[in-house]
Amino acid sequence: MSWKIKSHLKQLVREEEGTVIKDFGGKRSIVLVYPNTYFVGMSNLGMHNIYRLLNEREDTACERAFLPEKNLIAEHKRTNTPVLSVESQKPISEFQKIAFSIAFENDFKNISAVLELSNIPVDKTERGGRYPEIIAGGAAVTLNPKLFEKICDKIVSGDFEASSAEKKPARSAVWTNNTEFGSMHLVEMQRGCPHRCGFCAAPIIYHPFKQFSKEEIMEAINFGLPHRKKIGLIGGDVLAHPDFEEIAEYIHSKGGSFSPSSVRADRMTPSIAALLRKSGHKTVTLAPESGSENLRKTIGKNIPDEKFFKAAEILSSNGIKQIKLYFMIGLPGETDKDIEAIGDFINEMNKADVGLKISVNPFVPKNKTQFQDERFEGVAELKRKISLLKKVLSKSRCRAVKFESPISALHEYKMQH
Numbered sequence: 486m487s488w489k490i491k492s493h494l495k496q497l498v499r500e501e502e503g504t505v506i507k508d509f510g511g512k513r514s515i516v517l518v519y520p521n522t523y524f525v526g527m528s529n530l531g532m533h534n535i536y537r538l539l540n541e542r543e544d545t546a547c548e549r550a551f552l553p554e555k556n557l558i559a560e561h562k563r564t565n566t567p568v569l570s571v572e573s574q575k576p577i578s579e580f581q582k583i584a585f586s587i588a589f590e591n592d593f594k595n596i597s598a599v600l601e602l603s604n605i606p607v608d609k610t611e612r613g614g615r616y617p618e619i620i621a622g623g624a625a626v627t628l629n630p631k632l633f634e635k636i637c638d639k640i641v642s643g644d645f646e647a648s649s650a651e652k653k654p655a656r657s658a659v660w661t662n663n664t665e666f667g668s669m670h671l672v673e674m675q676r677g678c679p680h681r682c683g684f685c686a687a688p689i690i691y692h693p694f695k696q697f698s699k700e701e702i703m704e705a706i707n708f709g710l711p712h713r714k715k716i717g718l719i720g721g722d723v724l725a726h727p728d729f730e731e732i733a734e735y736i737h738s739k740g741g742s743f744s745p746s747s748v749r750a751d752r753m754t755p756s757i758a759a760l761l762r763k764s765g766h767k768t769v770t771l772a773p774e775s776g777s778e779n780l781r782k783t784i785g786k787n788i789p790d791e792k793f794f795k796a797a798e799i800l801s802s803n804g805i806k807q808i809k810l811y812f813m814i815g816l817p818g819e820t821d822k823d824i825e826a827i828g829d830f831i832n833e834m835n836k837a838d839v840g841l842k843i844s845v846n847p848f849v850p851k852n853k854t855q856f857q858d859e860r861f862e863g864v865a866e867l868k869r870k871i872s873l874l875k876k877v878l879s880k881s882r883c884r885a886v887k888f889e890s891p892i893s894a895l896h897e898y899k900m901q902h
C-alpha cells in the first residue's frame with residue numbers, strides 16, 4: 486500500500502469541511518465512486534446529495550472514492566495499491582457495495598480503470614460472489630443503461646433523489662477548494678427544466694420538472710452560508726423561478742453573492758441584470774444554440790433574436806460587459822445559411838457595448854431525447870462547417886472563439902449508438 490497515496494487522501498480530507506466519518510460497526514458499508522478525478526467529481530451536485538442522503542441513514546456508512554489523478558496512477562500500479570476511499574483510505578473492494586455515480590457517458594471508460602486498479606474483474610460474470618455488489622446510477626445511466634449492463638450488477642435508472650424519501654433541494658454536503666466550484670455552496674432550485682429542447686437530456690433525466698419553494702431553497706442556502714458566501718443556484722431555467730429575485734436579495738442580505746447555472750435571454754430584465762452585477766458578475770452566458778431564429782425554433786429553443794439583442798443591451802447598461810455565447814453546429818436540418826446566420830447574429834449582438842466570447846459544439850444526438858434518431862453530421866462535414874464559420878466570424882468583431890473537437894463528438898456519438 487502506497488504511503489504517498491494514503492497521505493494524499495488524508496490531505497484532501499484535512500482540506501474539507503463537512504466530511505462524514507462513521508464507524509462501520511454493524512452498518513451497511515457503501516463506497517460512492519465518481520469515475521473521474523476528485524477535482525471533477527466534487528463539482529457534481531448529485532454526488533454530494535447521494536453522499537448526504539446515504540449518510541443520514543443510521544444503518545449506512547458511505548465513503549467516497551474517485552479515479553486517481555494521472556500523476557498517481559503510476560504510483561498505484563507500481564505499488565499495487567487499489568483505489569482507496571477518501572475518508573478512511575480503505576480499498577473499495579472492502580465495502581459491501583460499490584456505487585458508481587455517472588453523470589457523463591465519457592466517464593464510462595474510467596469505470597474499468599477504477600476496477601482494474603482495484604483488482605476487481607470488470608466483466609460481472611467473472612466476479613462470482615467474491616466481490617462487492619456493483620451498482621451504477623446517475624444521468625448517464627438513465628440515458629444509456631445498456632452501456633453499463635456488462636459491468637454492473639444493478640442499474641439504478643431514473644432520478645436517485647426522487648426515488649428516495651428526500652424531497653428537498655439537493656445541496657453541497659462537503660466543501661473543499663480542490664474542485665471547480667470550490668468557492669461555492671451549490672443549491673438546487675429546480676430539478677430538470679420546464680422547456681423541451683429536442684437535443685437536451687435535462688428534461689428527460691429529471692422528469693417531471695420540479696421547482697422547490699423559496700422556504701426550502703432558503704433553508705438549503707442557510708446550511709451552506711457558514712462555509713461559503715457564494716451560492717450556486719442550480720436548475721434548467723432558474724430565472725423563471727417565481728421567487729428568484731427575492732431569493733437573490735435574501736442571499737445579498739446575508740452578505741453573500743449568487744451565481745445562476747442557467748440564464749435564458751428571454752428572462753433578462755434590468756432588475757435581474759442589476760442583481761447579477763451586485764453579485765459580482767462580469768460575464769453572463771447565454772445559449773442561442775443557433776444563429777438562425779428559424780432553426781432555433783425547430784430545435785425547440787424558441788427564443789427570438791430580438792430577445793438576445795435586448796438582453797445584451799440590458800446587461801451592458803447594467804455594467805456587465807462580457808457575454809459568452811454557446812452555439813451548436815451539425816443540428817438537424819442545418820444548412821450553410823444557418824452557419825452564416827451566426828455571423829449576422831454576432832454583428833447584431835456587437836451593437837451593444839459588450840465583449841463576446843463564443844463556444845461552438847458539434848451536435849451529438851443523445852439517447853432518449855427527441856433527437857435520438859437524428860443523424861450525427863460526421864467529422865469531415867463538421868470540419869467543413871467549422872472552416873466556414875471561421876471565415877464568417879473573421880469579418881465580425883469577435884476573436885474569442887472556442888471550437889469543440891469533432892473527433893471528441895464522434896467518440897461521444899459512438900459510445901451512445
Ligand code: SF4
Pocket residue numbers: 678679680681682685686687688721722786
Ligand atoms: S437546453 Fe436549456 S432550456 Fe432547453 S431543455 Fe435543456 S436545460 Fe432546458
